Amino acid sequence: MTSAPESFPRPPLDAAALNAVLARPDGMWERIEVVPEAGSTNTELAARARDGAPHGSVLVAEHQSAGRGRLGRGFSTPPRAALTVSLLLRPTVPVGRLGWLSALMGVAAVGAVRGTTGVEAALKWPNDLMVPKASTTRPERADGKLAGILAEIDFSSGAPAVVVGIGINVSQSREELPVATAVSLRGEGATDLDRGVLLASLLGEFEELYTMWAAAEGDAEAAGLAAVYRDTCVTVGHRVRVHLPDGRVLKGTATGIDADGRLVVDGPEGERALSAGDVVHVRPDR
Incomplete structure (x- = not known):
């Protein structure tokens, strides 16, 4: 993996400025903490949750050296090249509705990326932020993964504490991205690569969505x-190949997302609703 040219600007985040704008007395965010490095922001914030950290705590790492994705996948990011952030939430909604929080993060990220950078991001079920092939100027490539989302629930203190993390590729060069299917905002021609602006937009979008979701007692x-x-x-609306944990592959058409956030697939044996825990991969069936 090669480094980006030193001339490419990657300024640090300004924690004081972010807190001045986002940590309002009447708002959701308790404090935005920016650390120079963390193995995993999710792991670090989950540990703080067990020690009693409050709802609305936000942890951002300038460099994440041992990030964790779905199914235990690991990744790292060059310093100040990505936006790696985790949020601590203590929602008072039915436990069965907590699964919507990763989707909520995804919707907030789509709004933030589209609104601040002009990149036409979208979501791939269950937890990936994508730049679809149809919206790129490079028709030779497939859909590109811009970010992954991971939500984890801890019941050690009785009431659930949920940590939701996202890592958005911002200024990585092609050579700095971990896999061939990954893309960055820089590579997709973003109009603005200011991570502070992106973070402020992400937290603003998330707060608005979360406030409505919590008021509806988690009813998405x-x-x-x-x-x-x-x-x-x-x-939704596309032919998919769903790789199941037992090694089987379900082929069918993704017809929708049900009220519990499950992917509904119309296959050879009729419709089947799948939760994120029921699958290994969901890929286009070409």
Whole structure:
């Protein structure tokens, strides 16, 4: 893996400025903490949650050296090249509705990326932020992964504490990205690569969505979250190959997302609703 040219600007985040704008007395965010390095922001914030850290705590790492994705996948990012952030939430909603929080993060990220950079991001079920092939100026490539989302729930203190993390590729060069299918905002021609602006937009979008979702007691349909998620999810309406944990592959058409956030696939044996825990991969069936 090669480094980006030194002339490419990667300024540090300004924690004081972010807190001045986002950590309002009447707002959701308790404190935005920016650390020079963390193995995993999710792991670090989950440990703080067990020590009693409050709802609305935000942890950002300038350099994440041992990030964790779905199914235990690991990754790292060059210093100040990505936006790696985790949020601590203590929602008082039915436990069965907590699964919507990763989707909520995805919808917030789509809004933030589109609004601040002009890149037409979308969602791939269950937890990836994508730049679809149709919206790129490079038709030779497939859909590109811009970010991954990971939500984890801890019940050690009784009431659930949820840590939701996202790592958005911002200024990485092609050579700095971990896999061939990954893309960065820089590579997709973003109009703005200011991570502070992107973070402020992400937290603003998340707070608005979360406030409505929590007021609806976690009912994503009533809050309007489910409808927005469906509108931004490129998986729906396409033929897919679903790789199941037992090694089988389910082929069919992704017909929708149900009220519990499960992917509905119409296959040879009829419709089947799949949760994120039921699958290994969901890929286009070409």
